[in-house]
Every structure is written in structure tokens, then in C-alpha cells.
Amino acid sequence: MTVPLDVPGRTAAEVLEALAGYPSLAGARPLKMGHGGDPFADGSDTIFRDADLSPWSPLAYIGVPAPRQMTLQGRWGLLDSLFSVTEERNGKVRGIALPAVGGHPAPVPLMLWWALLLGLSSLVRYHPTAWTRAIDLDTSVLAAPLREVIDIAKVRVPERLLTALTDVP
Structure with a gap:
């Protein structure tokens, strides 16, 4: 196969x-x-x-x-x-296929989204000037990818939460 x-x-x-x-x-x-x-x-x-x-x-x-x-x-x-x-x-x-992390299996996708969004929200809260520069489409190479990640998160995170809450082993 x-x-x-x-x-x-x-x-x-x-x-x-x-x-x-x-x-x-x-x-x-x-x-x-x-x-x-x-x-x-x-x-x-x-x-x-x-x-x-x-x-x-x-x-x-x-x-x-x-x-x-x-x-x-x-x-x-x-x-x-x-x-x-x-x-x-x-x-x-x-x-x-998710890679191993520190010799252990990768966290589930919901946990990966949580870690990413926690990191971004910490940047927004504790370093607002850096965040503002990072999302400026005219000057930052990170702006478009950051905006795309946020747009994807709006769809994927609720789906992942629903799956986590309804998939009972």
C-alpha cells in the first residue's frame, strides 16, 4: 500500500x-x-x-x-x-504524520493549536509593539503567514474542540 x-x-x-x-x-x-x-x-x-x-x-x-x-x-x-x-x-x-517531540509522540493537534495560540496571545499581550510590527503587511514578511494562521485557527480550533469533546474512546 x-x-x-x-x-x-x-x-x-x-x-x-x-x-x-x-x-x-x-x-x-x-x-x-x-x-x-x-x-x-x-x-x-x-x-x-x-x-x-x-x-x-x-x-x-x-x-x-x-x-x-x-x-x-x-x-x-x-x-x-x-x-x-x-x-x-x-x-x-x-x-x-506528526513528528516525535523530545523522543515522545507528538501532542494531539488540539494541544498544538493551544500552544501556538498561547504563544501568539502572549506576544500580543506582553509585547504589543513587536506584534504590531509583525502583522504590518507593508513591512513584515511574517504578516501574511500570521494572518493566514489566525484565519485557519478560526475554523480548525472549533472543529478540534468538537472532536475532542465528542470522541469518547
């Missing part, structure tokens, strides 16, 4: 090094270019990337060994195990 992934590297060794920091991707391996038998790349094999087909999509393909035929439930379970978080948006399911 394969999935496209935006990860740096042209050789299997480089991609495997990048994947090492993602606990949910343990056991995943990149696909090699022009494979005949075993599709998985090892060592210095050149890997298959979307950029080889279309330059605007530089995604690498990684995979995990899977049976040729499997139930849909088995496929979903295997896909779900590759990602730290899966979310559905506009009818499309998207997986997110």
Missing part, C-alpha cells in the same frame, strides 16, 4: 532518514524508480517522486508491505496506522 508524502531526499537513505522522526511511519519505505520485483527502495536506490512525472508535485511515494487483496476495512486500518491524525474535509480524507 502506498501513499504520496512530501518528504525531502532523492535516495532511499535520505528519505528513510527523514521518516525516522515520525513514529507513525515506522516500517514505511520509499518506492524505488523503475522497480521490477521488490518495489521498495534500499540504500542508494533512486526513489520514485511525483516530480519525475509533473514538476509541480514533488511528492515521494512511501509504502508499507500489504497483501495484494484486502478488505476495505483492512485497507482503511492500514492507512489509518500510517498517520498520527486523519481528518475529513469536504469529503476528502487527509492523513497527517
Whole structure:
């Protein structure tokens, strides 16, 4: 089973090094270019990337060994195990692999949003001049990304809160 992934590297060794920091991707391996038998790349094999087909999509393909035929439930379970978080948006399911933090699994996305927004609100409260300079579109390179993060937070944080409150194990 394969999935496209935006990860740096042209050789299997480089991609495997990048994947090492993602606990949910343990056991995943990149696909090699022009494979005949075993599709998985090892060592210095050149890997298959979307950029080889279309330059605007530089995604690498990684995979995990899977049976040729499997139930849909088995496929979903295997896909779900590759990602730290899966979310559905506009009818499309998207997986997110979060890196390890300090040798431990990454915090859940709600906690990541909380940490980001706490940091930004602390900047606003305790350093208002720096914040005002940071969001000035005419002078700051951070202004557009900060505004985009805030716009995204308006949608994602309520969704994450609802999920956290309604998903009971």
C-alpha cells in the first residue's frame, strides 16, 4: 500500500532518514524508480517522486508491505496506522504524520493549536509593539503567514474542540 508524502531526499537513505522522526511511519519505505520485483527502495536506490512525472508535485511515494487483496476495512486500518491524525474535509480524507517531540509522540493537534495560540496571545499581550510590527503587511514578511494562521485557527480550533469533546474512546 502506498501513499504520496512530501518528504525531502532523492535516495532511499535520505528519505528513510527523514521518516525516522515520525513514529507513525515506522516500517514505511520509499518506492524505488523503475522497480521490477521488490518495489521498495534500499540504500542508494533512486526513489520514485511525483516530480519525475509533473514538476509541480514533488511528492515521494512511501509504502508499507500489504497483501495484494484486502478488505476495505483492512485497507482503511492500514492507512489509518500510517498517520498520527486523519481528518475529513469536504469529503476528502487527509492523513497527517506528526513528528516525535523530545523522543515522545507528538501532542494531539488540539494541544498544538493551544500552544501556538498561547504563544501568539502572549506576544500580543506582553509585547504589543513587536506584534504590531509583525502583522504590518507593508513591512513584515511574517504578516501574511500570521494572518493566514489566525484565519485557519478560526475554523480548525472549533472543529478540534468538537472532536475532542465528542470522541469518547
